Amino acid sequence: xxxIIKGWCEGLIVAIIISVIIELLIPEGNNxxxxxxxxxxxxxxxxxxxxxxxxxxxxxxxxxFDLETQEASIxxxxxxxxxxxxxxEETVKKEIEDLGYNVNSVIVRVDKNYENIESIxxxxxxxxxxxxxxxxxxxxxxxxxxIKYDDITKFLVENYLVDKEKIIxx
Numbered sequence: 001x002x003x004i005i006k007g008w009c010e011g012l013i014v015a016i017i018i019s020v021i022i023e024l025l026i027p028e029g030n031n032x033x034x035x036x037x038x039x040x041x042x043x044x045x046x047x048x049x050x051x052x053x054x055x056x057x058x059x060x061x062x063x064x065f066d067l068e069t070q071e072a073s074i075x076x077x078x079x080x081x082x083x084x085x086x087x088x089e090e091t092v093k094k095e096i097e098d099l100g101y102n103v104n105s106v107i108v109r110v111d112k113n114y115e116n117i118e119s120i121x122x123x124x125x126x127x128x129x130x131x132x133x134x135x136x137x138x139x140x141x142x143x144x145x146x147i148k149y150d151d152i153t154k155f156l157v158e159n160y161l162v163d164k165e166k167i168i169x170x
Contacts, residue, residue, distance in 0.1 A: 008050040015046040081114050092120065092160070096152055100127055105170075117162050123170040124149065 019039040026035050089106045096103050104123035111118055149169055156162050 004050065011046055011050075012043075015043050019043055084114060085110060088117070088160075092122075092156070095155070095159075096122065096124060099151060099155065101125065101149075101152065102127055117160055117166075119166040119168060120156060120160070120162055121168045121170060122149075122152070124152065 019042065022039055023032075023036065026032050085108055088108045088110075092108065093103045093106045096106075101124045104125065105121075106123075107121040109118045109120075110116065152169075153164055153167050156167055157164055
């Protein structure tokens, strides 16, 4: 215990001596007050650090700045991935409109690594003048007829490598 206190006192004395030398070397002017603030923070850090070690708290400037950098990196990464998905949705919408449909909405879902498309939900309507393929309706059946979009399905399967079952029309 005495060794810890002795090391703390030696560190504090060295920090004070270094701070006095720095303050003597800095010329008078506007920057001197900023240097005094930095030196004061340094002395506070040297004073508090052994106390934090006793309560087993890892307090270093590297860890503080690294944490902020990681959070900013995660936020930036998420934003880039969102833009990536929006780009896919806009591209799919444009390409389906080029096939002759009105596209109301496109929702693309990808896996957690953003490598594969898990599903595509599309809300489309026929443009005027196009024919609609409808399954035959059985009289007495309450099921609504389904409109077939075979050309859209084929296009998405070939170009976006999505399983036919994962393409949902709304």
